[in-house]
Amino acid sequence: MIRFYNAKIAQFSEQKPFIVEGELWTENERIRYVGPSGKQITPSFSREIDCGGNLLLPGFKNAHAHTGMTFLRSHADELPLQHWLFDQVIPYENLLTENDIYTLVKLGILEYLSSGITSAMDMYYFAEAAAQASVDCGFRMVISCGGSPLDRAVRQYDYFKHYHPLISYRLGVHSEYTEKREDLEAMASFAKARKEPFCLHLHETEKEVLDCVSRTGMRPLELLDRAGAFSFGGTGYHLIHLNDSDYDILKNRHVYAVTCPSSNLKLSSGICPVSSLLRKEIPVAIGTDGPASNNCLDMFREMFLVSGLQRLTCGADACGAEDILTMACSTGAQAMYLDQCDDLIAGNLADIIMIDLSKPNMQPENDILRNVVFSGSKDNVCLTMIGGKILYENGSYLIHDDPDRICRDAGAIIRRMENTLAKRPG
Numbered sequence: 001m002i003r004f005y006n007a008k009i010a011q012f013s014e015q016k017p018f019i020v021e022g023e024l025w026t027e028n029e030r031i032r033y034v035g036p037s038g039k040q041i042t043p044s045f046s047r048e049i050d051c052g053g054n055l056l057l058p059g060f061k062n063a064h065a066h067t068g069m070t071f072l073r074s075h076a077d078e079l080p081l082q083h084w085l086f087d088q089v090i091p092y093e094n095l096l097t098e099n100d101i102y103t104l105v106k107l108g109i110l111e112y113l114s115s116g117i118t119s120a121m122d123m124y125y126f127a128e129a130a131a132q133a134s135v136d137c138g139f140r141m142v143i144s145c146g147g148s149p150l151d152r153a154v155r156q157y158d159y160f161k162h163y164h165p166l167i168s169y170r171l172g173v174h175s176e177y178t179e180k181r182e183d184l185e186a187m188a189s190f191a192k193a194r195k196e197p198f199c200l201h202l203h204e205t206e207k208e209v210l211d212c213v214s215r216t217g218m219r220p221l222e223l224l225d226r227a228g229a230f231s232f233g234g235t236g237y238h239l240i241h242l243n244d245s246d247y248d249i250l251k252n253r254h255v256y257a258v259t260c261p262s263s264n265l266k267l268s269s270g271i272c273p274v275s276s277l278l279r280k281e282i283p284v285a286i287g288t289d290g291p292a293s294n295n296c297l298d299m300f301r302e303m304f305l306v307s308g309l310q311r312l313t314c315g316a317d318a319c320g321a322e323d324i325l326t327m328a329c330s331t332g333a334q335a336m337y338l339d340q341c342d343d344l345i346a347g348n349l350a351d352i353i354m355i356d357l358s359k360p361n362m363q364p365e366n367d368i369l370r371n372v373v374f375s376g377s378k379d380n381v382c383l384t385m386i387g388g389k390i391l392y393e394n395g396s397y398l399i400h401d402d403p404d405r406i407c408r409d410a411g412a413i414i415r416r417m418e419n420t421l422a423k424r425p426g
């Protein structure tokens with residue numbers, strides 16, 4: 001058992017997050033007690049941590065990512081989308097191996113841990129290698145199905161069902177536009193038959209929506225809804241270009257929205273109408289998207305951008321710090337269909353971060369939660385625990401691997417690809 005005492009503890013069970021002062025105990029992978037100090041202490045703790053008045057939060061949930069794309073970080077930016085994708089992304093992705101993904105996901109996990117992210121909903125190649133890297137680091141990952149063929153999705157669905165407590169699997173596809181109509185409908189039917197939610201990139205660009213209308217006479221959300229994809233809910237990544245009937249489908253089918261503001265800005269996709277979604281009681285989570293289109297995996301930056309973009313488009317009272325922190329820590333868990341990770345309460349999983357409030361950028365403590373959202377940074381994360389295990393503390397990683405070697409190996413992967421492609425004619 002581990003005891004955190006002298007702590008400020010953020011909880012999310014009310015309409016708005018609030019702070020209680022006291023202590024939090026963990027036992028194995030779960031939270032056992034949260035409440036005031038002075039309770040008769042009978043357990044013997046393996047470790048007691050004086051939090052010194054610092055803040056405990058449920059870890060940030062990265063509700064949309066392509067973690068393995070770390071190798072393309074800052075590889076080729078400032079290019080038109082088509083040129084970037086077909087000349088600088090796909091040829092490199094074609095050279096990826098399973099071992100590469102194992103290393104590249106570990107690099108992403110190092111960044112997650114140091115920025116207080118305790119779980120990610122991930123979609124990329126070699127899902128089995130990504131899952132193994134997560135398990136080996138102790139990181140919680142939700143694998144988001146990349147799409148057809150259906151038999152591969154069925155195999156993965158069965159494979160990951162009992163793979164490891166840290167890993168779960170969500171059905172879906174990459175996007176409407178990457179699937180043939182019959183494949184999309186087959187994937188949707190399978191999710192419905194298994195009573196599972198359906199997760200995918202959705203209404204990210206105007207072109208995606210208009211192309212779907214000209215091909216099918218329907219917008220992607222309507223097409224998917226008619227195919228029964230959201231019979232048991234779902235999660236849409238990006239959700240920028242929405243009309244009234246789109247909002248109705250999201251609300252009626254209990255589909256979560258994941259906003260990815262850095263990626264939307266970098267790729268010039270538009271601004272997710274977060275305030276409108278929240279007003280219509282459609283829950284919103286936050287994602288970083290992949291390191292190629294962001295380029296970093298930092299929830300502090302995403303939180304600040306959600307706020308800034310809503311204020312720019314809807315006024316200075318849009319999206320307060322409490323709303324945004326709820327999206328990042330709590331709604332994110334729900335959008336990933338992760339049970340018992342959304343709050344610091346007894347019985348929940350012990351996915352916890354500690355924020356150092358003594359740093360100058362967190363002072364004075366006029367409003368601690370506003371400080372986290374509006375002036376916080378990953379430098380304030382002094383501890384990250386997942387499933388009751390401390391994996392990052394005061395700048396050191398406790399993941400049974402050498403972070404320097406992971407960084408070196410990731411660099412060698414992109415150099416190898418560059419050499420291979422340089423030798424190819426034309």
Ligand SMILES: [Zn+2]
Pocket residue numbers: 064065066201237289290
């Ligand atoms: Zn994406």
